[in-house]
Amino acid sequence: MSTFHGPACGALVQARGLTVARRGRTVLDGLDLDLHAGERLFVRGACGAGKTTLLHALLGFVPAAAGSIRLLGRSCRCERDFAPLRGPLGMLFQDSGDQLFGPTVIEDVAFGPLNQGLDADAASARAFDALRRIGIAGLAARPVHELSGGQQRLAALAGVLAMRPRVLLLDEPTAALDAASAARITAILAGSGLPMIVASHDEALAAALATRSIDLSAPDQHPARRHVRGDISFPV
Numbered sequence: 001m002s003t004f005h006g007p008a009c010g011a012l013v014q015a016r017g018l019t020v021a022r023r024g025r026t027v028l029d030g031l032d033l034d035l036h037a038g039e040r041l042f043v044r045g046a047c048g049a050g051k052t053t054l055l056h057a058l059l060g061f062v063p064a065a066a067g068s069i070r071l072l073g074r075s076c077r078c079e080r081d082f083a084p085l086r087g088p089l090g091m092l093f094q095d096s097g098d099q100l101f102g103p104t105v106i107e108d109v110a111f112g113p114l115n116q117g118l119d120a121d122a123a124s125a126r127a128f129d130a131l132r133r134i135g136i137a138g139l140a141a142r143p144v145h146e147l148s149g150g151q152q153r154l155a156a157l158a159g160v161l162a163m164r165p166r167v168l169l170l171d172e173p174t175a176a177l178d179a180a181s182a183a184r185i186t187a188i189l190a191g192s193g194l195p196m197i198v199a200s201h202d203e204a205l206a207a208a209l210a211t212r213s214i215d216l217s218a219p220d221q222h223p224a225r226r227h228v229r230g231d232i233s234f235p236v
């Protein structure tokens with residue numbers, strides 16, 4: 001398996017002129033974005049502004065119509081470039097159903113570490129550790145399809161953290177969570193020291209975590225303002 005150390009300096013995630021269309025409609029138009037070590041970049045914007053599209057495009061799940069993407073210093077153009085970077089860059093999907101395969105929570109969370117080459121015992125230990133950190137070790141034996149929406153969210157995040165990513169891409173990490181769980185996740189993310197890009201409507205989460213923010217316009221609501229450049233900094 002390849003190990004990704006770089007870049008020693010420079011952006012961990014970089015997009016230049018990123019343009020993405022969905023069903024022929026431009027959602028992202030010439031977006032520039034950089035994420036450096038130590039940064040927690042929040043992506044804001046109204047419903048439909050393109051936050052999820054941006055995260056998916058950065059990991060190659062949605063193709064770019066134009067522009068360039070570099071992840072950990074590597075230029076990514078096709079699936080062969082993106083695929084090996086989806087461990088080092090851990091993505092939490094907006095819909096946990098896209099992320100959980102089960103059958104049980106512990107098997108699901110251990111799946112990533114197993115794929116990384118750990119043996120069954122080591123993968124299971126890694127998975128339990130992640131579940132304990134998230135505070136849901138008691139759900140380990142539960143079938144994933146029996147979990148509530150919030151429990152699914154927590155299990156999916158445990159699965160991401162169990163892979164020991166270098167960078168996190170999180171789509172609405174606190175959606176469907178009660179206040180105590182959201183606070184625990186906020187503390188875990190803050191304490192992780194990991195650089196991250198977070199798409200979220202959660203202002204409390206942004207206030208606690210964001211070091212920088214970009215705001216995407218909503219083309220549905222602002223048809224005259226389709227061209228939006230990212231990296232609009234704001235003080236936090």
Ligand SMILES: Nc1ncnc2c1ncn2[C@@H]1O[C@H](COP(=O)(O)OP(=O)(O)OP(=O)(O)O)[C@@H](O)[C@H]1O
Pocket residue numbers: 022023027045046047048049050051052053054094220
């Ligand atoms: N699978 C898809 N096929 C076609 N169009 C899509 C698809 N997913 C999203 N879109 C469209 O792309 C645009 C951006 O959607 P996206 O989900 O990225 O927005 P968002 O900012 O994440 O919204 P929200 O805050 O509601 O999650 C919307 O107009 C949406 O209708």
